[in-house]
Amino acid sequence: xxxGNQGITRAKIIYRDRLRRGKELKGEGRKILGYLCLHAPLxxxxxxxxxxxxxxxxxxxxxxxxxxxxxxxxxxxxxxxxDLSLKGKYDFLDGMILVHSCDAMERTGRIxxxxxxxxxxxxMDLPTKVSERHQNFFRESLNDFxxxxxxxxxxxxxxxxxxxxxxxHNEQRGLVKSLYEVTEKVSPKxxxxxxxxxxxxxTSIPVKDGNKLLREVLTEIGxxxxxxxxxxxxxxxxxxxxxxxxxxxIEDLGAHxxxxxxxxxxxxxxxxxxxxxxxxxxxxxYYLVELRCPRTFKKAPNDGRRKNYLADLEERFGYLRExxxxxxxxxxILQSVKYCDCHGFEIPQVKDFFNSLGIPSxxxxxxxxxxxxxxxxxxxxxxxEMLRGGVE
Amino acid sequence: xxxxxxxxxINRLKSFFxxxxxxDETYKKSLEAIQTGKPVAWAMINAWYGDPxxxxxxxxxxxxxxFGAVCAAEGIAESYLNRADADGFPSHLCGYARNCFGYVSRMTKELKGEIPPEAPVGGMPKxxxxxxxxxxxxxxxxxxxxxxxxxxxxxxxxxMPIPGVKELFREGVYERCIQFIVEELKEFVQxxxxxxxxxxxxxxxxxxxxxxxxxxxxxxxxxxLRKTIPCPMHSRDFWSAMPPSLFLAGRPAETLILYQEMxxxxxxxxxxxxxxxxxxxxxxxxxxxxxxxxxLGVFEKMAERGWNFVIESWGYHPPxxxxxxxxxxxxxxxxxxxxxxxxxxxxDALEEKEYYGYMGYPLLKFAREYKCDGAFFHLPLxxxxxxxxxxxxxxxxxxxxxxxxxxxxxxxxxxxxxxxTEVIKRMEPFEESMESYRKMREKKS
Numbered sequence: 001x002x003x004g005n006q007g008i009t010r011a012k013i014i015y016r017d018r019l020r021r022g023k024e025l026k027g028e029g030r031k032i033l034g035y036l037c038l039h040a041p042l043x044x045x046x047x048x049x050x051x052x053x054x055x056x057x058x059x060x061x062x063x064x065x066x067x068x069x070x071x072x073x074x075x076x077x078x079x080x081x082x083d084l085s086l087k088g089k090y091d092f093l094d095g096m097i098l099v100h101s102c103d104a105m106e107r108t109g110r111i112x113x114x115x116x117x118x119x120x121x122x123x124m125d126l127p128t129k130v131s132e133r134h135q136n137f138f139r140e141s142l143n144d145f146x147x148x149x150x151x152x153x154x155x156x157x158x159x160x161x162x163x164x165x166x167x168x169h170n171e172q173r174g175l176v177k178s179l180y181e182v183t184e185k186v187s188p189k190x191x192x193x194x195x196x197x198x199x200x201x202x203t204s205i206p207v208k209d210g211n212k213l214l215r216e217v218l219t220e221i222g223x224x225x226x227x228x229x230x231x232x233x234x235x236x237x238x239x240x241x242x243x244x245x246x247x248x249x250i251e252d253l254g255a256h257x258x259x260x261x262x263x264x265x266x267x268x269x270x271x272x273x274x275x276x277x278x279x280x281x282x283x284x285x286y287y288l289v290e291l292r293c294p295r296t297f298k299k300a301p302n303d304g305r306r307k308n309y310l311a312d313l314e315e316r317f318g319y320l321r322e323x324x325x326x327x328x329x330x331x332x333i334l335q336s337v338k339y340c341d342c343h344g345f346e347i348p349q350v351k352d353f354f355n356s357l358g359i360p361s362x363x364x365x366x367x368x369x370x371x372x373x374x375x376x377x378x379x380x381x382x383x384x385e386m387l388r389g390g391v392e
Numbered sequence: 393x394x395x396x397x398x399x400x401x402i403n404r405l406k407s408f409f410x411x412x413x414x415x416d417e418t419y420k421k422s423l424e425a426i427q428t429g430k431p432v433a434w435a436m437i438n439a440w441y442g443d444p445x446x447x448x449x450x451x452x453x454x455x456x457x458x459f460g461a462v463c464a465a466e467g468i469a470e471s472y473l474n475r476a477d478a479d480g481f482p483s484h485l486c487g488y489a490r491n492c493f494g495y496v497s498r499m500t501k502e503l504k505g506e507i508p509p510e511a512p513v514g515g516m517p518k519x520x521x522x523x524x525x526x527x528x529x530x531x532x533x534x535x536x537x538x539x540x541x542x543x544x545x546x547x548x549x550x551x552m553p554i555p556g557v558k559e560l561f562r563e564g565v566y567e568r569c570i571q572f573i574v575e576e577l578k579e580f581v582q583x584x585x586x587x588x589x590x591x592x593x594x595x596x597x598x599x600x601x602x603x604x605x606x607x608x609x610x611x612x613x614x615x616x617l618r619k620t621i622p623c624p625m626h627s628r629d630f631w632s633a634m635p636p637s638l639f640l641a642g643r644p645a646e647t648l649i650l651y652q653e654m655x656x657x658x659x660x661x662x663x664x665x666x667x668x669x670x671x672x673x674x675x676x677x678x679x680x681x682x683x684x685x686x687x688l689g690v691f692e693k694m695a696e697r698g699w700n701f702v703i704e705s706w707g708y709h710p711p712x713x714x715x716x717x718x719x720x721x722x723x724x725x726x727x728x729x730x731x732x733x734x735x736x737x738x739x740d741a742l743e744e745k746e747y748y749g750y751m752g753y754p755l756l757k758f759a760r761e762y763k764c765d766g767a768f769f770h771l772p773l774x775x776x777x778x779x780x781x782x783x784x785x786x787x788x789x790x791x792x793x794x795x796x797x798x799x800x801x802x803x804x805x806x807x808x809x810x811x812x813t814e815v816i817k818r819m820e821p822f823e824e825s826m827e828s829y830r831k832m833r834e835k836k837s
Contacts, residue, residue: 067783068783068784068787069783069784069787070780070783070784071771071776071779071780071782071783073484073773073774073776073779074776074779074780100554102530103529103530103776103777103780104776104780106554107748107751107776107780107781108780109556110556110557110747110748110749110752110781111747111748111752111781111784113556113747114745114746114747114748114784115784122556122559123555123556123557123558123559123747124556124559125553125554125555125556125559127551127553128526128533128549128551129549129551133572133575134551137553137568137572140564140568144559144562144565147562294534295530297533297537297549299537299546299547304546304586304587305520305546305586305587306544306545306546307540307543307544307545307546307547308544309540309541309544312540336482338482338484339484339776341485341486341529341530341531341534341776342530342534344481344482344484344485345481345485345489345530345531345534345535345537345538346534346538347480347481347482348479348480348481348538348541349537349538349540349541351480352541363480365482365484
């Protein structure tokens with residue numbers, strides 16, 4: 001491992017100390033806006049020299065203050081983030097952009113705006129469907145967001161600056177994809193848990209700094225030896241996982257987490273925003289259509305008078321074939337935080353899809369907190385043994 | 393069903409009974425029509441967004457949410473919930489959805505598409521399509537999407553924009569939302585015309601829309617009268633009489649007449665100061681969200697102690713009337729009315745810097761305007777849509793309005809979670825709390 005704070009070590013430090021890094025950025029005079037979910041249009045903030053800061057929870061911190069406002073039977077991730085905000089941990093933010101990606105975020109956002117005194121708070125609605133008409137409607141919402149950002153900064157969001165910002169974020173997407181190309185190999189040189197931390201780091205610093213960090217990480221990986229784990233090769237699907245503990249648990253049991261379909265993993269990095277023509281329209285297309293999240297309703301195009309279930313599954317999950325084939329996946333772990341309706345309703349259908357491809361899968365629901373890791377370990381262990389034995 | 397005491401303390405409206413008879417009659421006719429092969433749609437409650445269209449196309453409609461409540465009340469839900477669990481659906485999902493999954497799984501996997509014999513109120517026959525929307529919660533469209541495992545009925549989602557409170561008043565946003573909804577409806581009509589192989593009868597739609605607006609206007613007026621002291625109409629009557637409005641149960645033109653009769657009776661009670669409880673109205677209460685359908689008898693116990701439930705949550709009430717007289721397009725009528733349902737209180741909310749403009753803020757407004765002494769928050773475990781805001785509102789009501797509340801855990805289908813005995817035990821201490829806060833409010837004013 002390289003000496004000094006570089007590459008993956010630096011990424012891990014930034015990730016683990018991200019709140020401190022946020023305060024440092026604030027101290028440097030940067031404007032910082034928090035967001036919870038992938039659907040926040042980062043490029044628009046970057047174009048106005050605002051640092052988009054992804055707000056994560058803390059699996060080690062027991063939520064307490066949030067009990068005044070949210071029931072316990074509720075998304076534990078959102079509860080955790082809101083709790084940290086109520087405790088002042090996110091006081092360095094100049095404000096927040098909250099997108100209507102799911103009930104938990106939308107409903108909490110209404111309460112958040114009412115109780116936390118941020119200088120700036122923008123609520124952005126997001127259509128459920130993806131047709132051109134819905135994209136056009138969302139484009140207008142992005143235009144509204146542009147106006148409030150311009151008011152916050154006192155600057156105009158120019159076409160040129162937006163184009164540059166999109167180019168930087170596209171570059172970041174390409175660099176993250178390069179990280180995952182490393183895990184394609186039979187003996188990868190980076191762990192899935194490390195990738196998660198790198199992504200956690202780059203979502204808390206300006207995009208150009210994040211790109212520099214990613215290039216450092218890729219250079220370091222080039223010098224690394226392969227990490228020999230006995231396998232199998234695991235695909236992780238599901239709701240937000242913002243801490244490496246879950247993946248580390250799987251890796252400690254000897255498996256490689258080679259690819260994922262997570263909002264803290266590939267989902268934000270697998271497609272680019274188009275750089276020609278109407279840039280707001282391109283952003284609308286990317287954030288509504290390209291981002292793969294169960295909150296968006298998609299169905300097979302010829303689903304007229306009769307629904308074809310397999311065609312429907314193909315439309316919604318067909319992109320996972322590439323992951324399974326290219327990353328030579330042996331098995332999938334379908335995980336979700338409890339009380340996540342978008343993923344919860346999706347789970348049996350994703351399982352049906354994996355079954356149709358002959359890929360064994362394990363369903364795991366968890367409460368997000370660190371204690372859950374031990375409870376889940378036995379089930380994961382049994383699943384991995386089953387995969388190793390090649391027994392269905 | 394919860395057991396009711398022998399002596400009744402809630403003074404039910406007489407005008408409810410012909411309304412109930414009419415609902416039952418219409419339901420029976422609907423069942424007969426379905427049994428003769430008339431196509432059926434399953435729909436989510438959609439705040440008068442899709443329902444007028446379905447009604448104008450003469451489509452029989454069944455509401456699985458409503459069916460879930462009936463299954464819970466009849467004690468049949470548990471078997472369906474267990475079946476949904478066995479089929480891999482997480483147990484934290486909406487109880488109505490899981491009830492439906494279990495029902496459909498049994499219908500399609502065991503009974504080759506026939507209605508299960510144990511299903512209450514005639515069950516739900518296989519639909520030709522499923523109408524969902526994003527109104528209310530994510531479950532509303534994810535649930536119907538997941539039914540694809542069992543049914544080959546296509547899903548149609550009606551998208552409703554729900555901007556933020558501040559965001560609604562930015563230039564152009566309101567009208568943009570209306571135009572969007574109108575276009576959604578146009579596409580929906582095209583879909584129906586294709587699937588039913590018949591054209592929309594636009595005159596019939598116009599009449600249907602007019603009847604719905606009038607019916608809701610009268611229903612709104614009835615509920616305004618409940619601000620009177622003593623309150624002339626109890627929540628029990630509200631819940632019993634709301635299906636024609638919320639689900640369009642019955643025919644709107646006929647319901648309008650029956651609501652007008654109800655309005656007369658309620659006005660008469662106001663004129664003669666007749667209360668909806670047969671004891672002295674000691675405390676006026678707001679009931680938050682879905683009631684425990686299987687244990688409604690507990691309200692008799694509360695009425696016995698002088699608790700009058702005078703108002704319920706926003707989601708079950710029609711919006712304040714809207715003047716749409718200058719608009720000829722029935723689709724635009726629907727768009728404005730349905731969007732108004734969601735946003736009617738946003739202006740007031742903004743003035744008070746309350747950003748939970750629907751579901752949340754209206755409860756504060758209602759508690760104030762209906763002069764409530766307390767609030768009863770029913771927290772259903774598997775319905776996040778109706779439970780998310782309750783703790784926040786409990787705090788707001790106490791701080792801002794000096795109105796205390798009690799939170800009682802329950803669920804929309806799992807009978808085991810709501811404990812009427814616990815409620816009864818908590819009544820006396822809560823009365824002390826209501827008395828104490830009443831004195832605080834009096835001192836403050």
